[in-house]
Amino acid sequence: MTPILLLGAGRMGGALIQGWREAGAFPVADLIVRDPNVDPAAFVGALVNPPLEALSAAKTVLLAVKPQIWREAIEDVVPHLAPDAVIVSIAAGVRAADISAAFGGRAVARVMPTTAVAIGRGTASIFADTPDARSVAHALFAPVATMVDLDREDLLHAATAVSGSAPAYLYAFVEALEAAGAGVGLDPAASAKLARATIIGAAALMEAGGEEPSELRKQVTSPGGTTAAALAVLMGEGGFGDLLPRALDAAIARSKALGG
């Protein structure tokens, strides 16, 4: 499945390269990077922006450009690809059938990853029409992500809302917690330190103990105590139970729109 051609090596493509490097997944010499805006010094050892003729060596093509420009980004590339190159797209919303047609009928897998692939702790929601394309997607993401196979392509919209976008929800929560902590009198630096360490510790505890989030929540929540008072706000009317379905619906609608 190598060499791997990355069409786009921005935040997500770059995160994958970093994760593969740290996991020792693929020799960097097996990577071909095509991206007009990268500094070759960031990908020492890889083939960066070689002449188009060199792209025929690629066995796997990772489509990692923005959904809005994917068609123009592949136009001059497709004629140079090997007939049996497998396409793996991480572009939000863009349908496998459209990608396959634009890539001359080549097999396509779609993956919705998260940026934590950079440290080998990502997730990858995977859909593919063919077992071979699914295997290639597995080989790319197994070294850096917890994988979930989807048996219907349309479920990628939901997976994007629940997983691909969700790191940003957590970061937004931490930002808000820090600001709220400063708002009730903590020094901003102390509030930031407490909020970040608390969230990281709580996530680590969830991972280490294997207990349900609801059980962990109960362990913090004394009857009639401070947590119960705060959760009545967060989980009451207008709280998480209302907000998250609305947020996911908005992400899903956007994912569908990006697919055209």
Ligand SMILES: NC(=O)c1ccc[n+]([C@@H]2O[C@H](COP(=O)([O-])OP(=O)(O)OC[C@H]3O[C@@H](n4cnc5c(N)ncnc54)[C@H](O)[C@@H]3O)[C@@H](O)[C@H]2O)c1
């Ligand atoms: N960032 C995330 O958390 C995330 C998660 C899952 C999926 N995705 C998907 O990954 C894709 C890339 O997102 P990103 O966040 O890395 O965006 P980004 O803007 O950081 O990276 C896109 C890269 O594409 C490059 N590019 C532009 N024109 C190009 C061309 N003609 N040929 C090759 N490269 C070109 C840009 O220079 C840039 O480096 C998107 O389709 C997005 O939906 C992103």
